[in-house]
Each structure stands twice: as structure tokens, then as C-alpha cells.
Amino acid sequence: MEQLLTFGIVGLSTAAIYAVIGSGLVLTYVTTGVFNFAHGAAGMLAAFCYWQLTVGWGWPVPVGLAVVLLVLAPGFGLAVERVLMRPVQHLGEAERLVMTVALLSGAIAVARWIWDPNVARPLTVFFADREPFHIGPVTVTWHQALTMAVAVAVAAGLWFLLNRTRTGAEMRATVDDRGLVQLTGADPLRAGRVAWMLSTQLAALGGILIAPTVALDASQLSLLIVSAYTAAVFGWLRSLPLTFIGAVVVGCLESYLTGYLPQNEYLPGLRLAAPALLLFIALLVFRHRRLRGRDRRLVRVPVPSLRGTAVFAASTVAFGLVLATVLSDADLVTYGPLFSLGIIALSYVPLAGYAGQISLCQLSIAGIGAVVWGHLGAQGQLWALGAAVLVSAAVGALIAVPALRFSGVYLALGTAAFAVVLDRWIFTLPSFEVFGVRIALFDQGSVEVSGPNLFGLRLDGTAELLVFASVWLALASLGVAVLRRGRFGRRLIALRDSEAAYATLGGNLLVAKVAVFALSAGIAGLGGALYGMQHRTVTAEQFNLVAGLPIFLVAVIGGLGAVGNGLFAGTAFVGPHVLTGLVSWGHNLVSVMPALAGMGLAHSPEGIVSRFRREWEPLGRDRIALPALLVGLALGWGLRLGDVINGWTFLVWAYVLGEGLRRYAAARQTADPAEPEIPVEWWGLRRPWRADDREVLARGIAGG
Amino acid sequence: MALLEVSGVTVAFGGNRALDDVGMSAEQGRITGLIGPNGAGKSTLFDVVSGLRRPSSGRVRLGGREVTRLGPARRSRHGLARTFQRLELFGRLSVRDNLLVAAELGPERRQAEHCVARIIDQLGLAEVADSPADTLPTGVGRLVEVGRALAVRPTLLLLDEPAAGQDGEETERFATLLRSLADDGMAVVLVEHDMGLVMSVCDEVHVLDLGKVIAVGPPEVIRNDETVLAAYLGDA
Ligand SMILES: Nc1ncnc2c1ncn2[C@@H]1O[C@H](COP(=O)(O)OP(=O)(O)OP(=O)(O)O)[C@@H](O)[C@H]1O
Ligand SMILES: [Mg+2]
Numbered sequence: 012m013e014q015l016l017t018f019g020i021v022g023l024s025t026a027a028i029y030a031v032i033g034s035g036l037v038l039t040y041v042t043t044g045v046f047n048f049a050h051g052a053a054g055m056l057a058a059f060c061y062w063q064l065t066v067g068w069g070w071p072v073p074v075g076l077a078v079v080l081l082v083l084a085p086g087f088g089l090a091v092e093r094v095l096m097r098p099v100q101h102l103g104e105a106e107r108l109v110m111t112v113a114l115l116s117g118a119i120a121v122a123r124w125i126w127d128p129n130v131a132r133p134l135t136v137f138f139a140d141r142e143p144f145h146i147g148p149v150t151v152t153w154h155q156a157l158t159m160a161v162a163v164a165v166a167a168g169l170w171f172l173l174n175r176t177r178t179g180a181e182m183r184a185t186v187d188d189r190g191l192v193q194l195t196g197a198d199p200l201r202a203g204r205v206a207w208m209l210s211t212q213l214a215a216l217g218g219i220l221i222a223p224t225v226a227l228d229a230s231q232l233s234l235l236i237v238s239a240y241t242a243a244v245f246g247w248l249r250s251l252p253l254t255f256i257g258a259v260v261v262g263c264l265e266s267y268l269t270g271y272l273p274q275n276e277y278l279p280g281l282r283l284a285a286p287a288l289l290l291f292i293a294l295l296v297f298r299h300r301r302l303r304g305r306d307r308r309l310v311r312v313p314v315p316s317l318r319g320t321a322v323f324a325a326s327t328v329a330f331g332l333v334l335a336t337v338l339s340d341a342d343l344v345t346y347g348p349l350f351s352l353g354i355i356a357l358s359y360v361p362l363a364g365y366a367g368q369i370s371l372c373q374l375s376i377a378g379i380g381a382v383v384w385g386h387l388g389a390q391g392q393l394w395a396l397g398a399a400v401l402v403s404a405a406v407g408a409l410i411a412v413p414a415l416r417f418s419g420v421y422l423a424l425g426t427a428a429f430a431v432v433l434d435r436w437i438f439t440l441p442s443f444e445v446f447g448v449r450i451a452l453f454d455q456g457s458v459e460v461s462g463p464n465l466f467g468l469r470l471d472g473t474a475e476l477l478v479f480a481s482v483w484l485a486l487a488s489l490g491v492a493v494l495r496r497g498r499f500g501r502r503l504i505a506l507r508d509s510e511a512a513y514a515t516l517g518g519n520l521l522v523a524k525v526a527v528f529a530l531s532a533g534i535a536g537l538g539g540a541l542y543g544m545q546h547r548t549v550t551a552e553q554f555n556l557v558a559g560l561p562i563f564l565v566a567v568i569g570g571l572g573a574v575g576n577g578l579f580a581g582t583a584f585v586g587p588h589v590l591t592g593l594v595s596w597g598h599n600l601v602s603v604m605p606a607l608a609g610m611g612l613a614h615s616p617e618g619i620v621s622r623f624r625r626e627w628e629p630l631g632r633d634r635i636a637l638p639a640l641l642v643g644l645a646l647g648w649g650l651r652l653g654d655v656i657n658g659w660t661f662l663v664w665a666y667v668l669g670e671g672l673r674r675y676a677a678a679r680q681t682a683d684p685a686e687p688e689i690p691v692e693w694w695g696l697r698r699p700w701r702a703d704d705r706e707v708l709a710r711g712i713a714g715g
Numbered sequence: 716m717a718l719l720e721v722s723g724v725t726v727a728f729g730g731n732r733a734l735d736d737v738g739m740s741a742e743q744g745r746i747t748g749l750i751g752p753n754g755a756g757k758s759t760l761f762d763v764v765s766g767l768r769r770p771s772s773g774r775v776r777l778g779g780r781e782v783t784r785l786g787p788a789r790r791s792r793h794g795l796a797r798t799f800q801r802l803e804l805f806g807r808l809s810v811r812d813n814l815l816v817a818a819e820l821g822p823e824r825r826q827a828e829h830c831v832a833r834i835i836d837q838l839g840l841a842e843v844a845d846s847p848a849d850t851l852p853t854g855v856g857r858l859v860e861v862g863r864a865l866a867v868r869p870t871l872l873l874l875d876e877p878a879a880g881q882d883g884e885e886t887e888r889f890a891t892l893l894r895s896l897a898d899d900g901m902a903v904v905l906v907e908h909d910m911g912l913v914m915s916v917c918d919e920v921h922v923l924d925l926g927k928v929i930a931v932g933p934p935e936v937i938r939n940d941e942t943v944l945a946a947y948l949g950d951a
Contacts, residue, residue, distance in 0.1 A: 515796065
């Protein structure tokens, strides 16, 4: 009984922190319609700042607290609102989602940059020097008491703000209809600003209260938010009282699992994963309605021509060949994962680009592909690659079934929860048996991954594997292009654009969604297996949620609808590593870059790939520039192979030549404004149909 | 026997009854008009018939078969197709692909391309066939919705304000199209605010007001019905 109560107190004090953090989340969601994935990251940054001020620089605790809670947190919230969120406020849910995911990823990268993750930073609890007091049989520390008192104060304060002040009324009203709210003389901008400041303060408060009881670690602290998310989902993301109740459920559940879960090697992870599991279940159980009407801003999905895609695929393989022959061994290790990461990014194209399903667990699924290959393909048997794809696809299909009930931000949240369950529990399991089948994952450490055996030819060198991966990326890109042009691709796009219409025409949503989840998971699994080969050994950390965010961001930057995205994302992901060698903080910069780019480009969801295509198209059609480029590249490559120039000189040469010829071709095309004669039967196809065309045709026919 | 039979359908949004014990029917080869002032519940009735909204009570029968518990996709297999008042086009697909998606889901999936070409021709959509649907003016979009519904070869077609935004000549052409569909044996239910069109093409008209059926009859009777006039005048 005593133990029960003691764990209850622990649970309630944790619950108090989740309630504080969760209510901040609800506040921004209700006021601005933004579900802030970076909410926990704000709390994490606050905890680090608090440590820096009070421990690092030795300031008195009250001063440190005041600076963080009253200056830094609201300032950060204000900056986020002004710089990041306001520009995308009027755009779709997806853009806002990308923004906060970028913020989450960026905040973690920045924190790791400033505060070296290898240094321990203990924080003491509040009132550590006071004796705990007793209420009947249970012992309560002053820190626990303080935490609960803070939660009660926050609850009371928020109630007063929302129900008794004009600003509060504005905040409650704003989300439903900004236009309407403005008519009443209220100011949605101000309401949004207040919400962001206040919610960041709440996150900071929660972060500082919880940091002493867990390790001060950037990604752990940012993901503690999962529990707070669960609490908020209990309140349908809009009700504060229900959020508090949710927090109590989550806090106590965690605490009692710690106390009463039997000790064996399979279950400790379950305790860590429990909040994410509960989040997943809560998402399933609590029906949620969309906050706003349908998203009408849809990103174009270009129809790739087969010829263009074939050229693109050939260039991909050529690029792989060139890299394999010009890069040094050390560089190959750095840049080798280009194509395999590209394949993982490509898996977003059918899923998110066509079908509009945003998944944050693609890299986790890639991890499954990698371990399946690692275990089954130890001798390099090619069938094991097929098995890796199939197992990944099966996992994807499994996610799709519950995911049918989610849409938009809830799906992102659900898949993130799934990734966390994998990270914290499934991936940490020792091998186990299900129905007599032995299932081994990361073997609680790392898994050896070997290269494939191509009909007796063993691919083991980094360079060979690079070419191998480039071939697969080319094939996968071709496959996705064929998909886009075919029936399934059309259906996916249709389903995204209007589920109601798709269903009333007789389309089966379940089948289509399961199929696309499975397909894209299969692609991700293939990428994961190839990625594993490149690294030779894989660990669970390489595939966790936080590692997957930058890949998602880079894929968004490339443009989720573009088939060329795989090559772009891979290149954009590993390319910046050039900086690592130049300055000592290069690799920190590299890890922040996807987040920065994501923030910068969330406004232009068409993505960079379509722009590239537009810019390079003239070169592809130019009768002088294109052969010149090919000859120039071949020449450079020959010189490199003959060791006359080094790899970097060659790459610079290739870049300068390509860029120069591109400009030349573009200039030639604009200098030649005479519109090419388009045959009559192509009017309306190769050029837009014009108002007077019908007249012209009629006269032409009449004239015989 | 009527192809579509709706009886006792009630739908409430909160305390507000959008439909209150509504019954109606539609028969093969006939055009049934469904009119009523704004907010009368016409679109809601279409949602109930097509399976997008569950009524709190009442039944829907298609071709004599009870479909009240079936989802929209299953109902479409019983020959139902509809258009939407608030357009539900596949915005990122071309007009041709919009129709193709439908044709590939319908009974003519083997000759889908052929079927689509015929409908494009029939509706005069050739000029916009390759434009993305979300770039179309609303009037054309409505026509594409009609074409997409036709592509699944329905036996019962529900049209929610298909002619809104059309000019006189276009409306006339549309009326001819509707007649020819009905002559081919299709049952058409037409929701429309253009009284001229309704009165000229419909064989029978149902009038809804505030969620209740207030009159049923041939157009010439409805035109002079006092309750109907009152409902519309009260609305104005
Ligand atoms: N999703 C909804 N939630 C709440 N009320 C709704 C909803 N959809 C419709 N209503 C209400 O139900 C009633 C009927 O609406 P409905 O759209 O069916 O009318 P309608 O006859 O189609 O009108 P209109 O001629 O304007 O299209 C209206 O009072 C409307 O406000
Ligand atoms: Mg309507």
C-alpha cells in the first residue's frame, strides 16, 4: 500500500509536468491551429539555458529562473511566431508541420553544437537541501510538492486568462475563423503572439522542472514531449481540463510501470516506450475532427515523361560510376550513403507526395530493412534483399491500418509515436521467437551487414556498393515514374485530393492506403538495406526518429511530388559534408542545415527539383551544349582515371562546365524568340489552347 | 418499382434537424427534381443517399436492396454516382485523368480510355482535357464532376447544382444531355436553383424546406403550389 502511494506521488508529480507542457501545446493549437512538434525542444533549450546560467556561470537560481522564464522563453516564442510561423500561417497544414519539424530538428542540432553531448550536466532538484515531508505514510520531496503546486497555479492562471480576460476570449475564438474574429474588432495576430509566448514559457517551465530528474540530453528531453502530446490528445488538443486528466493518466501509468513491471530483458524498453504506445492508442481511441476545412492548396505532381526519366536514371548510374572512380576511400565512406539515403527519401514521393500521407517513421522502417538484410543476407544472397523489402513493406502495411483513422498532423504524430516505440523498445530487444520464427533485430548492439553476392561476384568495396546503390536508385526512380503515369499513381493522387469523391466512385480507401504504405515502406527498406551495406555495421541509433527528421526535411525541400527527389535528397544530404573538412565546427553546421533549409523553404512546397528541371531542360535539348558537356565530362573523367588531376579538381571542373553550358543553352534559347511552329494537332497540348484557335481551325477546314 | 427509395430519414446536427423524417424516390428513365430554399437539407440528403453520412434513423434502398448500412464505395457498385455542390475534383489531375480514375473504378474499366474519350466528347470538354482540374473555372469544374460521375456508368445519378454558373445556351445544352441520359434509362435526381431548368426537364419534383418534404408532384403542379411559394417567399 505504501509503495502504491509512493509511486502515485511520483506519478502525480510527473503528471504535473506533462500537464504544464501539454497545456502549452493546447494553447498554440487552439489559438493558431499549429501543432507544435518543437514544443518539447523549446523546453529542452530552456533547461540547457537554465543549466548554463545557474551551474555553468554560477548565477543564483532565482535570477537564472527569471531570465529563462521571463526573458528568453517569451523572446524565443515571439521570434518563432514572427519569423517562422506567421509566413506559413495562411498556407496548408503540411507547411506548418514542416516548419515545426524543422524547428525540432534544428533545436536538437543547435543544442548538441553548443552543449557537447559527451559532457554530463547534472542539475539538482529544487529544495534539495530540505528534508522531505510526510503525509500519512507517504514521503513527498519538496521538488515534487513544488511541481504539483506549479501545475495547479498554471491551471488556475490559464482558466483565468481564457475565461476572464479579453485576450483569452480572443485566443479561444481565433482559430475557428480569423476573418470573422477580425470583424469583431479582435486581433488574431496579438492572440497568436500571446499564445506563442505563453506556451513557450510553459514548455520552459516544464523543461526546467523535469530536467533534474532525467539526464540533460537534447534529444531525450525533446522527446519527453511525447508524454505531453499524449496528455494533449486526451483533450482532443483543445481542452485544457481533459489535458490535465490525460497528464495524470500518463504520469501514473509511467510511474506504476516502473514500480510493478516484472524485471526481464524484454520489458524495460516497454516502460520507456509506454507514453508513445499510449499516444498511439489515444490517437486511435479519441476521434478527432479536423480543426479547419480541407486543405485546398495542393502541391503539383508533375507527370514525368518516360524518356526524361530514362535519361535521368542513366545519369544517376553515371553519377554513381563517376563518384566511385574519382573519390578517395575516405571520401567514399563520407559520401557513399548518397544513393541509399536517396532511396529512403524517394519513398516519400508516392506516400507523401502523391497520397498526401505524412510519415515520420520512414527511416525506422529503413532500419528494419537493414537488419533483415544484415541477418538473412549475411552471405550476400540476393533473395535476402527481396526479403528485406517484403518485411519492410509488411511493417508499412501494418502501420497503414490504424493510420487510416488519422490524417494530416495526427498521422505525423502517430507515425512519430510508432518510431519512438521502435527506438525505445522493439529495436532494443534481444532476439525472440514468434510462432517458432526467431526474430533478431539489433541484438542489443550492432549488426554486421555484408555486401551482396551478384551471381558469384562479391560486392564488398565501398566503391562497388556505391555503384550498386546508384543502380537501385535509378530503378526505384524509374519505378516511381511509371507508377505516377499509371493507374495506381492516379488513384493515389485522387484519393488525396478528395477522399469523398474517390469513395463515392467506388474506390476502396483501405486497400489504396495500405498499398501505398506498403510500397513506400518497401522502398525505404531497400534503401535501408543498401545504407547498411555501405556502413558495414548498423546500430539502432542510426535509424531513430531524430535521425529521420532531416531526411524528411530534405525530401520536402526537394519537392515531395518530384521523381528526381531521390537523387536530389541524397546529394543534398551528404553534399554539405564538404564543409566538415574546412572548419572544425563544420559537422555541426551540417547537422543544422536541413533544419535551416526546411525553415527557409517551407513556403515553396513545389520544391527545388522542379526548379532544377526547368533550369536544366534547355541544356538537355541543346544540340551544341549537350554534346559539349558530355565530351567535357568524358575528358575530365579520363584525366582523373589517368591520375592527371585529382577527384576534387574533376568535380569542380564538372560543376563549372555544367553550369556554364547551362547558362549558354538558356541564353541561346531566349535569344531565339521566334516561336517554333507547332503543328495544328498539337495545339492545346504543346502550347496552351488559345481563344482564337477554334476560329483559325474552322477557317482552315473550310478553306480545305 | 422505384430505383431509389428513401424513407423516414432524419439527420441532426447538434439540435438542428437538417432532415426530418424525409422520404423520396427516383425511377428509371425519369428526372426527379429536388428543390428548396438554401439550407433546406438537399445536399445533406445526397450525403445520406451516397453513404457519406449516416442518418440517425431511416432507410435507403437502391434497386430494391437495403443499403443503409453500406459505405459509399459499396453503394457505387449498386450503380450510384453523384456530383458535389462544393466541388470535390481531383485537383492535381488533368480533366482526362479525373475521368479515367472513375472509369477505371467502374464497370467499363477494360475500355476506360475509350469510355473517357466518349464522355469528353459528349460534354464538350476537349479543350480543357489536359488542364489540371484545379485550374478550371467553377462552371467547367461542375461539368467535369458530371463527366466523372458518368464514367462509372451509373444507373442512378445524383446531381447537386450541376448547372450553377452556366449561361443560357450552356444550360439548354445541359438540359438536352439530361434528357438523353434519362431516355437511356438512367434515373437522375437533380438539385438545382435554376427553376427554369428544373421545371423544363423534370418529370417529378420534390420540395424540401427546413428538412421536411413539403410537396411532391409534377412541375406544373409544384409551380402553383401555395406552400411551395410560401416557403420560397419566406426565404426571400
Ligand atoms: N457539417 C455540418 N455541420 C452542421 N450543420 C450542417 C452541416 N452540413 C449542413 N448543415 C446544416 O444542415 C442544413 C442543411 O444543409 P444543406 O447543405 O443540406 O442544405 P442545402 O439544401 O443543400 O442548401 P443549399 O441550397 O444552400 O446548398 C443547414 O441548416 C446547414 O447549416
Ligand atoms: Mg446544397
